[in-house]
Amino acid sequence: MKIEKVNIEEKLTKVNDYWNPRVIGELNGQQVKVTKLKGEFVWHKHDSEDEMFFIIKGELEMQLRDGSINIKPGEFIIIPKGMEHRPVARDEVHLILFEPASTLNTGNVRNDFTKEKLERI
Amino acid sequence: MKIEKVNIEEKLTKVNDYWNPRVIGELNGQQVKVTKLKGEFVWHKHDSEDEMFFIIKGELEMQLRDGSINIKPGEFIIIPKGMEHRPVARDEVHLILFEPASTLNTGNVRNDFTKEKLERI
Numbered sequence: 359m360k361i362e363k364v365n366i367e368e369k370l371t372k373v374n375d376y377w378n379p380r381v382i383g384e385l386n387g388q389q390v391k392v393t394k395l396k397g398e399f400v401w402h403k404h405d406s407e408d409e410m411f412f413i414i415k416g417e418l419e420m421q422l423r424d425g426s427i428n429i430k431p432g433e434f435i436i437i438p439k440g441m442e443h444r445p446v447a448r449d450e451v452h453l454i455l456f457e458p459a460s461t462l463n464t465g466n467v468r469n470d471f472t473k474e475k476l477e478r479i
Numbered sequence: 480m481k482i483e484k485v486n487i488e489e490k491l492t493k494v495n496d497y498w499n500p501r502v503i504g505e506l507n508g509q510q511v512k513v514t515k516l517k518g519e520f521v522w523h524k525h526d527s528e529d530e531m532f533f534i535i536k537g538e539l540e541m542q543l544r545d546g547s548i549n550i551k552p553g554e555f556i557i558i559p560k561g562m563e564h565r566p567v568a569r570d571e572v573h574l575i576l577f578e579p580a581s582t583l584n585t586g587n588v589r590n591d592f593t594k595e596k597l598e599r600i
Contacts, residue, residue: 363548363556385529385557408506427484435484436506
């Protein structure tokens with residue numbers, strides 16, 4: 359098997375929209391994704407999946423029901439399964455997501471933000 | 480439940496040795512770890528676990544049986560289960576590991592590098 363390294367910045371140059379995660383790696387049933395965010399997402403939760411947000415660029419405001427946490431480049435947050443959250447990007451944010459392959463971006467909600475099938479780049 | 484963000488650089492300031500991964504996050508049965516490397520590790524493989532190396536600082540040479548791959552900051556590599564590999568850090572390397580909680584650092588080998596129990600920082 360031939361394996362290759364992945365360069366995050368290079369992958370991000372292929373992302374030209376917001377709130378549309380692309381898969382850039384897979385291991386142990388989990389997926390590594392990159393996405394760009396801008397604006398306010400929808401309140402949602404994932405009933406069976408913990409979700410990790412690792413910030414590459416910009417500042418992400420993660421709204422939780424009991425407050426909010428600002429996450430900067432070089433920082434990550436893990437949202438445990440069942441916890442309602444709402445990502446807000448006042449300015450453009452680039453990030454890595456780490457979560458099970460089964461994770462739907464809008465969790466228990468389906469709306470215009472929902473991406474049923476993610477592209478691999 | 481109160482959750483907190485994690486700052487990678489801040490965690491790395493607590494690491495004062497090499498080849499001794501610390502756990503800094505956990506999700507979906509997987510662990511996020513940080514470690515500093517310098518020198519040559521041992522050839523090994525993980526029979527049931529894929530392993531992700533995400534470089535923060537320095538350049539990691541990942542030796543594989545059919546060649547080697549140099550991985551730089553902002554890049555990652557996923558070593559699939561069963562693939563023999565040997566990390567070599569000519570100069571100091573800082574990195575994030577992402578792998579199942581069950582993963583032993585030296586895989587199928589036990590020697591002076593083996594860490595049976597990892598500290599959480």
